[in-house]
Amino acid sequence: EAGVTQSPTHLIKTRGQQATLRCSPISGHTSVYWYQQALGLGLQFLLWYDEGEERNRGNFPPRFSGRQFPNYSSELNVNALELEDSALYLCASSLGTSGGPRNEQFFGPGTRLTVL
Amino acid sequence: GNSVTQMEGPVTLSEEAFLTINCTYTATGYPSLFWYVQYPGEGLQLLLKATKADDKGSNKGFEATYRKETTSFHLEKGSVQVSDSAVYFCALMNSGYSTLTFGKGTMLLVSP
Numbered sequence: 001e002a003g004v005t006q007s008p009t010h011l012i013k014t015r016g017q018q019a020t021l022r023c024s025p026i027s028g029h030t031s032v033y034w035y036q037q038a039l040g041l042g043l044q045f046l047l048w049y050d051e052g053e054e055r056n057r058g059n060f061p062p063r064f065s066g067r068q069f070p071n072y073s074s075e076l077n078v079n080a081l082e083l084e085d086s087a088l089y090l091c092a093s094s095l096g097t098s099g100g101p102r103n104e105q106f107f108g109p110g111t112r113l114t115v116l
Numbered sequence: 117g118n119s120v121t122q123m124e125g126p127v128t129l130s131e132e133a134f135l136t137i138n139c140t141y142t143a144t145g146y147p148s149l150f151w152y153v154q155y156p157g158e159g160l161q162l163l164l165k166a167t168k169a170d171d172k173g174s175n176k177g178f179e180a181t182y183r184k185e186t187t188s189f190h191l192e193k194g195s196v197q198v199s200d201s202a203v204y205f206c207a208l209m210n211s212g213y214s215t216l217t218f219g220k221g222t223m224l225l226v227s228p
Contacts, residue, residue: 004159033215042220043160043205056215090159094214105216107152107160 002026004093004108012114013081021076021111025093031055032074033094033105034066038087046089049074050096081115088112118143122206122219129226135193137222139180139206142187147208149173149182149189150216154203163191163204201226 005024013019025032034046045058049068063079072093078085089112092105123138141147148167152160164173169184180191189206206219 031214035216035218043207043216043218045215045217048215050214058215092160092216096214103214104162104165105214106162109159 004091004106006089006091006108006111008111009109010112010114012116014116015081015083017081019078019081019085019113021078021089021091021113023074023076023091023093023108025072025074025091026106029093029095029106030072031094031096032068032072033092034074034076035090035092036060036087037090037110038084041087043090047076078113083115086113086115118147118208118210118217120206120208120217120219122204122222124220125203125223127222127224129196129224131198131226131228132195133226135191135196135200135224137191137204137206137224139189139191139219140187141189141206141208143208143210143217145210146184147210149180150207150209151178151180151189151191152205152207152218154205154221156202160205196224196226198226198228200224 007022031050048056066076068074088110090110092107094105095103119142150165151163153163164175166173166182172181203221205221207216
């Protein structure tokens with residue numbers, strides 16, 4: 001069974017540009033989560049999508065947004081990039097609310113975003 | 117709010133030494149607790165979990181016990197290997213919410 005996949009592996013942008021990151025969940029999973037792993041800040045929750053709806057959002061500005069498609073894959077968009085957006089962005093998937101409130105999240109390998 | 121505090125690293129050990137990485141948490145209700153491991157250049161892998169007080173999670177020789185009275189979930193291994201070198205994250209998931217709150221991570225370096 002294929003795991004969570006993310007693309008691209010690396011992304012280099014300049015300040016002010018927009019970045020789009022993609023995530024494909026494990027087959028059968030309906031929930032997708034996005035986390036940011038920035039140097040010195042640890043892992044911080046960004047967004048949670050389930051069944052196409054945004055369910056929860058972390059403490060990030062509105063220029064971080066995303067969506068979930070009918071096939072449950074997801075995009076994370078970061079507008080007006082700033083230097084401090086440089087980080088590893090991790091996507092995770094789970095069975096979603098149908099799997100109970102504490103079901104396990106499986107992580108992808110991440111997208112390394114570098115903002116110059 | 118929820119928070120997780122881990123001991124700061126790096127933790128440097130020789131092969132076959134005993135490992136303890138401390139983790140304490142603050143949360144409302146009765147969270148589930150997790151340890152994730154991140155090998156160099158890779159994403160996170162679930163190492164073990166515990167969903168209620170006094171549960172012991174175990175995997176690959178690692179163990180952690182959910183201690184509600186001390187709000188702790190310390191990770192232990194009796195004999196570490198060089199291949200255990202990685203960053204270890206303690207995390208919690210609160211009842212009713214499906215997002216994870218992570219500690220800052222502890223780097224483990226094991227030398228031969």
